Amino acid sequence: MIGTRKLGELVVAAQGLGCMGMSQAYGVRDDDTESVATVHRALELGVTLLDTANVYGAGTNEELVGRAIAGKRDRVVLATKFGVVFDDGKQSARGDAAHVRESAEASLRRLGVDHIDLYYQHRVDPDVPVEETWGALSELVAEGKVRYLGISEASADTIRRAHDVYPVTALQSEWSLWTRGIEDEVVPVCRELGIGIVPFSPLGRGFLTGSITGVDELPPDDMRRNLPRFAEGNLDRNLLIVEALRKLAAEKGVTAGQLALAWVQSRGADVVPIPGTKRRKYLEENVAAATLELSEEDIARIESAVPADAVAGERYPAALARNVGR
Structure with a gap:
């Protein structure tokens, strides 16, 4: 079991x-x-935290997760999110009190449950004080509709302000060998306040597994086609990182993805990564990485092979980048 x-x-x-x-x-x-079979297999392997959001698949992902956990609710820590909205196809954030409540009620219906275990503010609304958002969230906790509260892709200052209104249980932000921006300010604040950290995309959107060698092999509607790190020029440089990681992984008899994921797992006892997959095969590979022990020497060699400043390209194009780190 994974502990x-x-x-x-x-x-x-x-x-x-x-x-x-x-x-x-x-x-x-x-x-x-x-x-659905992947969700069921995850529960069999001891995984408890399932992560979704109201905007994934325009609500269909919550419905899918709801079907998958029917009859198994007591084995699941169910996390979902609110606050990302789209206007004419452009992503922005909304955090007013009315939207908080409306979103929570809709998510409960789609998930088919009477409470959400961990409810995240998905993105911070620059036009609404976080105190208003978290005041509304605290009311949902008082009503028993939500158990714990989290925040995603927020700045250190915003995390403090939210925590002053109601305890932040978890921060969800991107964290992997090729995305380490939260390490300087955000992680220390979380640890000061006793907030857990839930890294998403701990495998670099699949890139660190070594399975992607060019965007032409990705489906036409795959979002990675529009991310700078997968762009021509950047991609070739980033493939050198994966090759270095692959060599280290071979020495330990694991895959490059498992080694990358084990590095994230090693960041602390308050770190719970949520690698995503829709296939049981990859789920089982990921879960195995949770028990892979890395020595200090292993970690030093990994970080030397994949230095934080070696990654080519920004995380997001400008239109999406403006919604993170607020």
Whole structure:
């Protein structure tokens, strides 16, 4: 079994499952049966934290997760999110009190549950004080509709302000060998305040597995085609990173993806990554990484092979980048 960790006061398995890709972002939604089977297999392997959001697949991902956990609710720590909205196809954030409540009620209906275990503010609304957003969230906790609160892709200052209104249980932000921006300010604040950290895309959107060698092999609607790190020029430089990682992984008899994921797992007992997959095969590979022990020498060699400043390209194009780190 993979053991447990604590996000604030919330006990979860040491690794969770990101469900977004079952419904959007990485190609056509093609096999809900396999996605449901993947959720069931995750529970069999001891995974407890399942992560979704109201905007994944325009709500269909919550419905899918809801079907998958029917009859198994007591084995699941269910996380979802609100606050990302689209206007004419452009992503922005909304955090007013009315939207908080409306979003929570809709998510409860789609998930088919009477409470959400961990409810995240997905993105921070620059036009609404975080105090208003978290005041509304605290009311949902008081009503029993939500158990714990989290925030995603927020700045250190915003995390402090939210925590002053109601305890932040978890921060969800991107963290991997090729995305380390939260390490300087955000991680220290989380640890000061006792906030757990839930890294999404701990495998660099699949890139660190070594399975992607060019964008032409990605589905036409795959979001990675529009990300700078997958762009011509940047991609070739980033493939050198994966090759270095692959060589180290071979020495330990694991895959490059497992080594990259084990590095994230090694960041602390308050870190619970949520690698996403819609296939049981990859789920099992990911879960195995949760028990892979790395020595100090292993970690030093990994970080030397994949230095933080070696990655070519920004995380997001400008239109999406403006919604993170607020």
